[in-house]
Amino acid sequence: MAATLSNLTSTLARLSVxxxxxxTSTLLHRTAxxxxxxxxxxxxxxxxxxxxxxxxxxPGAAKGAPAKGGAPKASKRRRKVKGDKxxxxxxxxxxxxxxxxxxxxxxxxxxxLRHWTIHRAWLLWQRKERxxxxxxxxxxxxxxxxxxxxxxxxxxxxTRDEGYLYRxxxxxxxxxxxxxxxxxxxxxxxxxxxxxxxxHDWTR
Numbered sequence: 001m002a003a004t005l006s007n008l009t010s011t012l013a014r015l016s017v018x019x020x021x022x023x024t025s026t027l028l029h030r031t032a033x034x035x036x037x038x039x040x041x042x043x044x045x046x047x048x049x050x051x052x053x054x055x056x057x058x059p060g061a062a063k064g065a066p067a068k069g070g071a072p073k074a075s076k077r078r079r080k081v082k083g084d085k086x087x088x089x090x091x092x093x094x095x096x097x098x099x100x101x102x103x104x105x106x107x108x109x110x111x112x113l114r115h116w117t118i119h120r121a122w123l124l125w126q127r128k129e130r131x132x133x134x135x136x137x138x139x140x141x142x143x144x145x146x147x148x149x150x151x152x153x154x155x156x157x158x159t160r161d162e163g164y165l166y167r168x169x170x171x172x173x174x175x176x177x178x179x180x181x182x183x184x185x186x187x188x189x190x191x192x193x194x195x196x197x198x199x200h201d202w203t204r
Contacts, residue, residue: 177204 107115151166176182183202 151169152163155162
């Protein structure tokens with residue numbers, strides 16, 4: 001009985017091995033005989049991804065560091081040529097000019113009050129001076145206007161009619177020289193500028 005069971009077991013094992021070997025050989029033969037694009041696509045994509053990646057065990061920060069004894073970096077400053085010296089005037093300007101902007105003036109309370117009081121007093125004095133000059137000019141203009149009005153209403157000398165003195169005063173004869181006219185009247189009034197707009201050699 002035991003011998004029969006052992007013979008059956010060995011026979012079944014041989015059959016299973018032979019069947020699996022046959023299936024494997026058939027699959028390999030089919031794959032080698034007619035490879036399809038669909039079966040090769042994932043393999044090719046995997047190979048391309050692996051080839052595009054760069055394998056490195058060093059961290060990213062350590063990659064840029066040159067090896068010991070290697071060539072120096074190209075970003076290092078080159079040695080200056082002897083003739084390539086800066087201009088001494090530029091160097092003096094850089095030394096004399098302040099490097100930093102000075103801090104703004106910040107007054108204390110009392111100092112700011114004094115500054116404001118002095119500034120307002122200065123503005124008040126300027127306004128008084130300006131108003132005084134305007135009043136003086138107005139007084140002079142009014143005195144001239146009253147004198148001209150007096151000349152216009154006065155008759156004489158002798159048998160001269162009224163307004164003779166006013167007309168003589170407005171003619172301004174002899175004021176700019178003997179038989180002369182003002183320099184403003186000596187130039188013709190034109191719409192376009194002259195070739196020589198002003199005679200700088202002219203003297204009165």
